[in-house]
Amino acid sequence: MKGSRRLERGVGVVVLGMAIFAGLMLVFGLMLSDTGQVETREGLLFGVWRVLYDTRAPSTSMIAIAIAIALLLAAGVAAIERRIATRYRRSEDIGTTPLAPKPVMARTAGVYLGPVTVTVLIPAHNEEDRIGATLTSLFEQADPPDRIVVVADNCTDDTEDIARLLGAEVFRSVRNSHKKAGALNQALARLLPDLGENDCVMVMDADTVLDQGYLTAVRSRMAEDRALMAVGGLFYGEEGAGLLGQLQRNEYTRYSREIRRRRGRVFVLTGTASVFRSGALREVAAQRGRALPGRHGDVYDTAALTEDNELTLALKSLGALMISPQQCSVVTEVMPTWQALWNQRLRWQRGALENLGAYGLTPQTLRYWAQQLGIGYGVVALSSYFALIVVMAVALDDAVIFPFWLGVGAVFVVERVVSVWAGGWRARFLGLLLFPELVYATVLNLVYLRGVADILAGRRPEWQHVVKTPDSRALVEGGERR
Numbered sequence: 001m002k003g004s005r006r007l008e009r010g011v012g013v014v015v016l017g018m019a020i021f022a023g024l025m026l027v028f029g030l031m032l033s034d035t036g037q038v039e040t041r042e043g044l045l046f047g048v049w050r051v052l053y054d055t056r057a058p059s060t061s062m063i064a065i066a067i068a069i070a071l072l073l074a075a076g077v078a079a080i081e082r083r084i085a086t087r088y089r090r091s092e093d094i095g096t097t098p099l100a101p102k103p104v105m106a107r108t109a110g111v112y113l114g115p116v117t118v119t120v121l122i123p124a125h126n127e128e129d130r131i132g133a134t135l136t137s138l139f140e141q142a143d144p145p146d147r148i149v150v151v152a153d154n155c156t157d158d159t160e161d162i163a164r165l166l167g168a169e170v171f172r173s174v175r176n177s178h179k180k181a182g183a184l185n186q187a188l189a190r191l192l193p194d195l196g197e198n199d200c201v202m203v204m205d206a207d208t209v210l211d212q213g214y215l216t217a218v219r220s221r222m223a224e225d226r227a228l229m230a231v232g233g234l235f236y237g238e239e240g241a242g243l244l245g246q247l248q249r250n251e252y253t254r255y256s257r258e259i260r261r262r263r264g265r266v267f268v269l270t271g272t273a274s275v276f277r278s279g280a281l282r283e284v285a286a287q288r289g290r291a292l293p294g295r296h297g298d299v300y301d302t303a304a305l306t307e308d309n310e311l312t313l314a315l316k317s318l319g320a321l322m323i324s325p326q327q328c329s330v331v332t333e334v335m336p337t338w339q340a341l342w343n344q345r346l347r348w349q350r351g352a353l354e355n356l357g358a359y360g361l362t363p364q365t366l367r368y369w370a371q372q373l374g375i376g377y378g379v380v381a382l383s384s385y386f387a388l389i390v391v392m393a394v395a396l397d398d399a400v401i402f403p404f405w406l407g408v409g410a411v412f413v414v415e416r417v418v419s420v421w422a423g424g425w426r427a428r429f430l431g432l433l434l435f436p437e438l439v440y441a442t443v444l445n446l447v448y449l450r451g452v453a454d455i456l457a458g459r460r461p462e463w464q465h466v467v468k469t470p471d472s473r474a475l476v477e478g479g480e481r482r
Helices: 011-033 060-089 101-108 131-139 159-165 179-194 214-224 242-261 278-287 307-317 338-359 366-395 403-418 425-433 435-457
Strands: 040-045 049-054 117-124 147-152 169-172 199-204 208-210 228-232 234-237 273-277 321-323 329-332 399-401
Touching: 117 131, 117 179, 117 214, 131 147, 131 159, 131 208, 147 159, 147 179, 159 169, 169 179, 179 199, 179 278, 179 307, 199 214, 199 278, 214 228, 214 273, 228 278, 234 242, 242 338, 242 425, 242 435, 273 278, 278 307, 307 321, 307 338, 338 366, 338 435, 366 435, 403 425, 425 435
Parallel strands: 049 399, 117 147, 117 199, 147 169, 228 321, 234 329
Antiparallel strands: 040 049, 199 273, 208 329, 228 273
């Protein structure tokens, strides 16, 4: 893993550099083909504003080439991903892929491992404002968990008292300086040795509320498929936080839609709510410091900024099969301010880049490298688009309208609306407006660039705890849940 670690500082620059190079090649191609004269017509917009219309669209061949390149790239990434997934599902190499389906099925063939049980771990640091709703959603499940443990990490509020009143166990971390990952490692070190093959561990954020039927679907999936190592949830944003909250809900709705279209093939087992077989977590701990980054014996790599993303890569590297079925959905918090959103996304982006640097370029990480390249290309494309608008506005005395590109923009608006259709009329209306989502995308692009700069400078962003307004104490005024 030492060679891979060298990539960590420069991984963002490498990805962004590749995106810039791809953009320059596209511009160069357009310059070579753009030899004709601009054809413009003059007109009045709304009978008042004099404008010039550029009536020439890109050539048919150029449009066809652009579409073909996009389709080929998408098909290539999909084909490679499918080939890699198939290869690891068929792998029988116990040494490198001990969690692949074939070794797991061979090891458990003909053995009754008992019913599927679920123990929930909820890492919590000063979550008195949210822990009540989270625990209530667990107790009210149609098929509730067998055990609920709140992992209290350096809490100075009433989180522990509220958890006990509602009927949960409380595990208190000891001298933990590694935040969520460190607290979970302490709890798992005590829990895992006593769990059997069909005993599962669910790690759930203290700001998450499960939909009814989540655990029923988990138990059913785990019982039907012995090779399944983890089940993730599709997450949706909670109500509130005004326009910023709706922008995040639109983003989460699109992500969930994409996972459904992929038939549950998961990108990341998020910390909102994910369930793991105990044997999978034990295997990860055993491989730390050997085939995987981190300290031997730890389930979570405490050096990772995004421990959930890193654990996903660890499980995939060991051949694990994992899904996010549409029956497993959760509602999670949205950031109430732009500053809180910036802090959250900077941590996510930095963590994703550093995780790729730690693992290097492997078959399991190829899809994630392609994702980062797409993000980098999007940064270049959107920045160039805004720059061209500004230059044109400054350089020209009259506005110029391009009918072809207005048509392309209309198609983009339709996509924005359709992709959030399941989110309701507010989501559709925001997609129709387009401009707010462009601003939101620009902010995320700036986060990406800041993440690259921070990697080069060696800076580490700190997670900022966000206190929400609902008071969980109201949930316990009526007495204990049990």
